[in-house]
Amino acid sequence: MNHMKQLFTTLLVLAVITAFTSCKTCGTCTNVSDDPQDSVDVITDEFCGRGREYSDWVTIHERTDWECTEN
Numbered sequence: 001m002n003h004m005k006q007l008f009t010t011l012l013v014l015a016v017i018t019a020f021t022s023c024k025t026c027g028t029c030t031n032v033s034d035d036p037q038d039s040v041d042v043i044t045d046e047f048c049g050r051g052r053e054y055s056d057w058v059t060i061h062e063r064t065d066w067e068c069t070e071n
Contacts, residue, residue, distance in 0.1 A: 025054045029061040029068040046071075 026048040033043050047057050058068045
């Protein structure tokens with residue numbers, strides 16, 4: 001009986017962790033265009049992703065001088 005409680009507790013903890021890590025996160029990154037031919041001064045890129053996918057998008061944008069915020 002005690003093993004059953006431990007198994008249930010472990011499965012419950014894993015389910016909660018999975019639920020929170022699989023949540024989709026959305027962000028917006030902006031950059032100022034320095035191209036005189038561009039009709040828009042501020043460029044905006046919105047994206048959504050989960051976990052590493054989301055953090056990779058933010059990293060790529062920030063490495064090229066974009067400013068990102070989480071929505």
